[in-house]
Amino acid sequence: MLLIEAGAEAADPDIWNPAAWPLLQGRDYDWDYRTEPQAGTAGRVHRWARGRLVGGSSCLHAMGYMRGHPxxxxxWADTTGDSxxxxxxxxxxxxxxxxxxxxxxGIHGKEGPLPVYLPADEVSPVARAFxxxxASLGLPRLQGHxxxxxxGVTPNSLNIRDGRRVTVADAWLTPAVRSRPNLTILTQARVRRLKLDGNQVCSLEIVGRQGLVEAFADQVxxxxxxxxxxxxxxxxxxxPxxxxxxxxxxxxxxxxxxxxNLxxxxxxxxxxxxxxxxxxPSRLQHSESMAYMRAGTFAANGQPEIVVGCGIAPIVSECFQAPAAGTAYSLLFGITxxxxxxxxxxxxxxxxDRLIIDPAYLQTGRDRELFRxxxxAARAVGHRDELADWRERELLPGTLNSVAEIDDFVAQSVIxxxxxxxxxxxxxxxxxxxxxxxxxxxxDNLFIVDASIMPSLTSGPIHAAVLAIAETFARTVAYDMV
Ligand SMILES: Cc1cc2nc3c(=O)[nH]c(=O)nc-3n(C[C@H](O)[C@H](O)[C@H](O)COP(=O)(O)OP(=O)(O)OC[C@H]3O[C@@H](n4cnc5c(N)ncnc54)[C@H](O)[C@@H]3O)c2cc1C
Incomplete structure (x- = not known):
């Protein structure tokens, strides 16, 4: 078995420091993409981080672990017809x-490779007030998502053990797995093209330290x-x-x-x-709590429609000036x-050659309405008495007098x-x-196992879903290959 990775092995010690995750973006193991200018976000070009190293984006991500809603x-089951x-x-x-x-x-797993940590004592007092x-508005209290x-409301569950990030490579490419005689890991090697013969992939062209090489495979x-x-x-x-x-x-x-379908x-x-x-400062990873809810009510249950998150830092888009750390906090808001x-x-x-990335952000009226x-919802939470000990005053957005002004603020603030x-x-x-x-x-012999195969987004961050895709493939398809 040959595992081919464009980047190198993870080595930067900051990777394992949870609080450092935002600083990893732009380093040489980040693909650091740019989107096309987005009409829905004030014509802005968005930077998209992606990990280029063994462990992929799990080495850069914010460590939030959320399976999603049933x-x-x-x-997914409906669109595939597969339970x-x-x-x-x-x-x-x-x-x-x-x-x-x-x-x-009966619900959560025990002794699997990936730790899911439920923070308690370290949770910021601002996140506790959030x-x-x-809860005072009627959101249920949850123990994780x-x-x-x-x-409901809860601190976020995190892929952290003993205060350190655990990447997918840490969890699954253990020393015992790496020493298997039937596994070769080829790093700093980028697959340039798949070569086809009829309805089979017969080989891969790989650009790496040895220049251009060709690898032959039965299954890819x-x-x-x-x-x-x-x-x-x-x-x-x-x-196309x-x-x-x-x-x-x-x-x-x-x-x-x-x-x-991006x-x-x-x-x-x-x-x-x-x-x-x-x-x-956050003792975790800054984004300590996400509150999921239906739109227009704090009471209903079911599949979330919107999210309000508590950032223990002045988090703003590049359109705004962030004040010094320790002087402000952000409530982040989005649609699921x-x-x-x-x-x-x-x-x-x-x-x-450059990728043409067009997420078509905020192109539907429904998305803009739910963003409003x-x-x-964020402002309703942010102005509650429970946050009064922390809140001096709202800095953003301030007074908005019309739907057009709300939409302009959303377009400038989204990241x-x-x-x-x-x-x-x-x-x-x-x-x-x-x-x-x-x-x-x-x-016949090409499988895709990553976030690209998701028919639709899960309600929260998607890493848990990507892992479930990989584990399902390993158990039910790859198992039959060997
Ligand atoms: C900054 C950031 C924060 C995030 N925070 C969270 C979070 O808190 N919680 C959460 O659930 N999700 C989070 N995510 C999302 C999550 O990390 C990703 O959705 C998930 O890791 C995607 O997994 P993947 O296997 O699809 O792709 P990736 O993990 O990106 O893996 C793709 C791999 O393929 C390699 N590769 C690409 N092209 C080639 C080629 N041609 N040849 C060889 N190798 C190649 C890449 O270098 C990379 O290692 C975050 C992501 C980022 C970037």
Whole structure:
């Protein structure tokens, strides 16, 4: 078995320091993409971080672990016609992944490779006040976000053990696994193109330290992520004919679905408050609590529609000036199931050619309407008495007099929540790219196992869902390959 990774092994000690995660962006192991200018966000170009190292984006991410809501997965089961992708189907899979303090209760996992930590004493007093404020409005108190109930208030569950980040490479590529005689890990080696023979991938062209080499394989599992997996297919001539023609790539298999259906969560950054006394630095990872809710009510239950998060730092988009750390805090606000759909394209046939990333942020009226409600919910929480000891005054957005002014503020304040997915969507319809075994529909021996196959976003951060995709594939498809 050959594992090929474009980047190097993780080595920067900051990776394992939870509080340092925002500083990792822009370092040499971040792909550091740029989107196309976004009409829905005041014409802004958004920077998208992605990990380029063994462990991928799990080395850069914010460590929040949220399975999502059962309805999120019912949508996957419905679109594939395959109950493996339902909440009930995935429950044993999540349990196998997790080492959770509540493990063994029939819901959470115990002694799996990935720690899920429920913070207690370290939770910031600002996040505690935020949780009390949400509860005073009627949001239920939860113990983490992972038992199927998401609406409510709780500290975020984190992939941290003994105060250190645990990456997927730490969890699964253990020394025992790395020493297996049938595994070779090839780093700083980038797959440039898949070569096809009929309905098979026969070899991969790899650009690495030895220059261009070709590797032959019986089975290929593509895990390059929501941006690079569709890009690699397109560079190999698999994708929408028109886009391939425009990029100067000969079309081998016309698959209109490749690169389509791009989705991402946005967060408004933020509903922002000057503090009346110094805000102690986060002892966790700054984003300590996310409150999920229905729009327009704090009482209802079910699948979330909006989220309000508590940032123990002055978190604002580049359109605004952040005051000094310790003098302010941000309530972040967003929507959980955006209906806007974007796309990934390639600008040329070579790996150096820029990706064309168009998330089509805030293109639907529904998304803009729900964003207004999310901002309103953030302000309702932010102005509660429970936060009065911390709140000197609201700095952003201040007075907004019309829907147009609210929409302008949202457009300027939103930043990516870092959850691009959906660009090689699984499903049983003709436009889906992979089937429910994650096999590329047009080929016999190519599987895609990463965030690109998600038909739709889960309610919260998506890393847990990506791991469940990988574990399901390992148990039910890859198992039969060996
Ligand atoms: C800054 C940030 C914060 C986030 N915070 C959270 C969070 O708190 N909670 C959460 O749930 N999610 C979070 N996410 C999202 C989460 O990390 C990702 O959704 C998830 O890691 C995606 O996994 P993946 O396997 O699809 O892709 P990745 O983890 O990105 O892996 C793709 C891998 O493929 C390699 N690769 C790409 N192209 C090639 C090629 N041609 N040849 C060889 N190798 C290649 C890449 O270098 C990379 O290692 C965050 C992401 C970021 C960037």
């Amino acid at each position: 309805s999120d997965y019912q949508a 493996r992708w339902s909440w009930e189907g995935l429950l044993p899979v999540f349990q196998a992944i997790e080492d959770h303090p509540l493990g063994g209760d 949780i009390e404020a949400g 992972n038992n199927g109930e998401m609406i 599992v593509l895990c390059a992520g929501a941006l690079e997996s569709p890009a690699l297919l397109m560079r190999s001539g698999i994708g 004919q028109g886009k391939l023609d425009a990029a100067g790539v000969g079309c081998v298999i016309d698959m209109p679905g490749v690169g389509r 989705q991402d969560h946005l967060l408004g950054a933020g509903n922002f408050y000057a503090a009346r006394k110094p805000v102690p 199931h955006p209906t806007s759909r974007g796309s990934i394209g390639i600008s040329g046939a070579e790996i150096g 409600q999310a901002l309103e 990516t929540h870092h959850h691009p997915c959906g660009t090689c969507r699984m499903g049983k319809d003709a436009d889906a790219v992979v089937d429910s075994d994650l096999r590329l529909k047009a080929l």
